[in-house]
Amino acid sequence: MSDKKIPYKIYLAESEMPETWYNLRADMVHKPAPLLHPVTHQAMTAQELSAVFCDELVRQELDNDTREYPIPQEIRDFYKMYRPSPLVRAYCLEKKLQTPAKIYYKFEGNNTSGSHKLNSAIAQAYYAKQQGLVGVTTETGAGQWGTALSMACAYFGLDCRVFMVKVSYEQKPFRREVMRTYGASVTPSPSESTRVGRSILAAHPGTTGSLGCAISEAVETAAAHPGYRYVLGSVLNQVLLHQSVIGLEAKAAMDKYGIKPDVIIGCAGGGSNLGGLIAPFMGEKLRGEADYRFLAVEPASCPSLTRGVFAYDFADTGMVCPLAKMYTLGSDFIPAPNHAGGLRYHGMSPILSQLYDDGYLEAVTVPQTRVFEAAEQFARVEGILPAPESSHAICAAMDEALRCRETGEEKTILFGLTGTGYFDLVAYQKFHDGEMTDYVPSDEELAASFAKLPKVE
Amino acid sequence: MSDKKIPYKIYLAESEMPETWYNLRADMVHKPAPLLHPVTHQAMTAQELSAVFCDELVRQELDNDTREYPIPQEIRDFYKMYRPSPLVRAYCLEKKLQTPAKIYYKFEGNNTSGSHKLNSAIAQAYYAKQQGLVGVTTETGAGQWGTALSMACAYFGLDCRVFMVKVSYEQKPFRREVMRTYGASVTPSPSESTRVGRSILAAHPGTTGSLGCAISEAVETAAAHPGYRYVLGSVLNQVLLHQSVIGLEAKAAMDKYGIKPDVIIGCAGGGSNLGGLIAPFMGEKLRGEADYRFLAVEPASCPSLTRGVFAYDFADTGMVCPLAKMYTLGSDFIPAPNHAGGLRYHGMSPILSQLYDDGYLEAVTVPQTRVFEAAEQFARVEGILPAPESSHAICAAMDEALRCRETGEEKTILFGLTGTGYFDLVAYQKFHDGEMTDYVPSDEELAASFAKLPKVE
Numbered sequence: 001m002s003d004k005k006i007p008y009k010i011y012l013a014e015s016e017m018p019e020t021w022y023n024l025r026a027d028m029v030h031k032p033a034p035l036l037h038p039v040t041h042q043a044m045t046a047q048e049l050s051a052v053f054c055d056e057l058v059r060q061e062l063d064n065d066t067r068e069y070p071i072p073q074e075i076r077d078f079y080k081m082y083r084p085s086p087l088v089r090a091y092c093l094e095k096k097l098q099t100p101a102k103i104y105y106k107f108e109g110n111n112t113s114g115s116h117k118l119n120s121a122i123a124q125a126y127y128a129k130q131q132g133l134v135g136v137t138t139e140t141g142a143g144q145w146g147t148a149l150s151m152a153c154a155y156f157g158l159d160c161r162v163f164m165v166k167v168s169y170e171q172k173p174f175r176r177e178v179m180r181t182y183g184a185s186v187t188p189s190p191s192e193s194t195r196v197g198r199s200i201l202a203a204h205p206g207t208t209g210s211l212g213c214a215i216s217e218a219v220e221t222a223a224a225h226p227g228y229r230y231v232l233g234s235v236l237n238q239v240l241l242h243q244s245v246i247g248l249e250a251k252a253a254m255d256k257y258g259i260k261p262d263v264i265i266g267c268a269g270g271g272s273n274l275g276g277l278i279a280p281f282m283g284e285k286l287r288g289e290a291d292y293r294f295l296a297v298e299p300a301s302c303p304s305l306t307r308g309v310f311a312y313d314f315a316d317t318g319m320v321c322p323l324a325k326m327y328t329l330g331s332d333f334i335p336a337p338n339h340a341g342g343l344r345y346h347g348m349s350p351i352l353s354q355l356y357d358d359g360y361l362e363a364v365t366v367p368q369t370r371v372f373e374a375a376e377q378f379a380r381v382e383g384i385l386p387a388p389e390s391s392h393a394i395c396a397a398m399d400e401a402l403r404c405r406e407t408g409e410e411k412t413i414l415f416g417l418t419g420t421g422y423f424d425l426v427a428y429q430k431f432h433d434g435e436m437t438d439y440v441p442s443d444e445e446l447a448a449s450f451a452k453l454p455k456v457e
Numbered sequence: 458m459s460d461k462k463i464p465y466k467i468y469l470a471e472s473e474m475p476e477t478w479y480n481l482r483a484d485m486v487h488k489p490a491p492l493l494h495p496v497t498h499q500a501m502t503a504q505e506l507s508a509v510f511c512d513e514l515v516r517q518e519l520d521n522d523t524r525e526y527p528i529p530q531e532i533r534d535f536y537k538m539y540r541p542s543p544l545v546r547a548y549c550l551e552k553k554l555q556t557p558a559k560i561y562y563k564f565e566g567n568n569t570s571g572s573h574k575l576n577s578a579i580a581q582a583y584y585a586k587q588q589g590l591v592g593v594t595t596e597t598g599a600g601q602w603g604t605a606l607s608m609a610c611a612y613f614g615l616d617c618r619v620f621m622v623k624v625s626y627e628q629k630p631f632r633r634e635v636m637r638t639y640g641a642s643v644t645p646s647p648s649e650s651t652r653v654g655r656s657i658l659a660a661h662p663g664t665t666g667s668l669g670c671a672i673s674e675a676v677e678t679a680a681a682h683p684g685y686r687y688v689l690g691s692v693l694n695q696v697l698l699h700q701s702v703i704g705l706e707a708k709a710a711m712d713k714y715g716i717k718p719d720v721i722i723g724c725a726g727g728g729s730n731l732g733g734l735i736a737p738f739m740g741e742k743l744r745g746e747a748d749y750r751f752l753a754v755e756p757a758s759c760p761s762l763t764r765g766v767f768a769y770d771f772a773d774t775g776m777v778c779p780l781a782k783m784y785t786l787g788s789d790f791i792p793a794p795n796h797a798g799g800l801r802y803h804g805m806s807p808i809l810s811q812l813y814d815d816g817y818l819e820a821v822t823v824p825q826t827r828v829f830e831a832a833e834q835f836a837r838v839e840g841i842l843p844a845p846e847s848s849h850a851i852c853a854a855m856d857e858a859l860r861c862r863e864t865g866e867e868k869t870i871l872f873g874l875t876g877t878g879y880f881d882l883v884a885y886q887k888f889h890d891g892e893m894t895d896y897v898p899s900d901e902e903l904a905a906s907f908a909k910l911p912k913v914e
Contacts, residue, residue: 008537080465425631
């Protein structure tokens, strides 16, 4: 099809939206390793996991075989309020870069949560409601996940208790206020409301909190209140299953116009967006039906794939969650403060970790100031102010397009624009004022963290 | 067509987007009164206006006859980056309200400026560029217009100088930061950089500024710098012309599905959104081809249509701009601080004022806390966190739908959802904390303001 025929934005019709999620694990030769009990190191059973997670989500978490999961009608109806998300042809960026490459991005930011997180939040809230639960608990750092979950819970009339890392709670009052608008209760973590919170406050009275501590508080709260379960916005297999809707829509839109991407790029923190975006394309590659390059982009300050080790590790710093086999910097590793909070996680989705280890996925890191340079350039030509997380993918996509300018290759690039930066303007301000730093952990720092990994036979 | 067939969101194809703007004045029996020179009270000539505005925009401002203006290709290309905007069927809100009414809204918030303001900003920047100008100046209060203009100027490589009311500059650093991201210079007003700014600062050293003062500074700066012109985001006829794209798209989407609205509702500050939304529908009514009810929704704190007088008045408090005949509370009237900054204007578009005076348009006011109650209810069921401005229309649309529940009427309601509230969370916080007030000006206060209106023969 002639290039001229491709619109700026490809929207699927509602009738063309996916009716099933795609479970990438069904096509993986090496399945992700099972979750292990944090004390016994035995594979977690469904019954054990059901104490923490909803029953249906446990089933999805453990299911390495079922290829397709029907998306319940109620979730499909909710999706219709903000999906299909547009697949955008970045004509203006291409022109600005003077590249022969064709650049596409799947934009997930056009909803009030401001990111792709809503895709899994609504699914997790739905299954909690189906099970007759009263509410759910979770943690949030940067606030995207907490906002998405608040919206989903408001829709289904579920109680939503969010533990927000104290430093974010204080520095991001607007994120907190959005969650309140959707009826969620937001507690700064560590708090006096949990045993683990009180013990941390006693030991470190001035602490500003951490994601690990907030996770522990949320898990404890769910366990202590009948009718509550804990939910998580990334890393888990179930989350990647729900997020496959991103890739399925992107692929359907591209197929409709006969477009085949050469390289697919996504930012990678816990892996929820990247795993969802690449899913159906990776499926074709695994089945030998097509070939694509896949590129994970990490912050140089938190490089789990590129500089981590592939080992069993705790998902949280509180060490109450199961052990997962993943690329990790060690659960004890505290990433330097950076402005892509959603990417500040020590580990990586077990699914993506396995694919990376098996050579199906490449990874690069980019330093923070380069990310913001790319973000600003993108905003000025494409109009959208991107989230710092998403801007890692923008940066790598622009690098790829500039290489095409050198070589003359007309590559087709697809990247995931996971969200908007409307709540990240403190970061933009630091960038404009020249106060942004590019921290990279030393080898010694990482080695010390690796030494503390749990010993699993 | 069966109701079931109507999707949650109707997106026009790019090929169905309007190719012309519609000039409502061509169909008005009583044209809007001419702008008058602020000193001589003679009708402003094109030449006089060209000292302040771009030549093409002057032509559009004065043209009461040409029905259709072709939209230049460059503007249509820019529109494609964020338009067509969706026409949304509010299925979830209807269900929540248990109303037989069918509710639609035209959502203009899916762009980084967060509102419909970008529709005119890109047009005004385009004509400035076409004329070979170096840059433009403007004022901004709440910040939506300044953001939109910054984005438009970045796209065309124009310099953009924004005078931002000092209190907003200080209280809304994030809006300011978005403008900086797009390369605009943002100056708190009053400033030392203009004669009028210095004189106001000398007289009132502690002032936090006003929109009127910022306008005067922007106009003075444009006049003092060769290659600059002043641009304005509402009130003017040219702005309503550009904003007709909202109504044209909405009508095309409705026509496609055989939907005819019974009542069309929009919030009204200066009138840019309402005038744009209703334009093609009002045209049909003026030509006797169809009938619709039109409803302007004003804040009770700034009720220019409902409690103002139809008279010549200054567009600015500095009294440097031309006189416009409009419904006004008096240019000396200072609306109480409210949280729908975009609606805090003492006057109303001369086009809408004339239509209101001729009985084609109705108007109501709503108090602030009711607006936020409606906003929160809307957010929880429709997923979008609305701007306080837009929430005035939401509130009136919900009232209409609830009346239909009483009467059993299956009315079709269309309202304009002009933007998102992501930068208005201080207002939401006050609402949640019970600190919101409902100020309504007294008759005495308004009478005192009317007494100071300019005497025009």
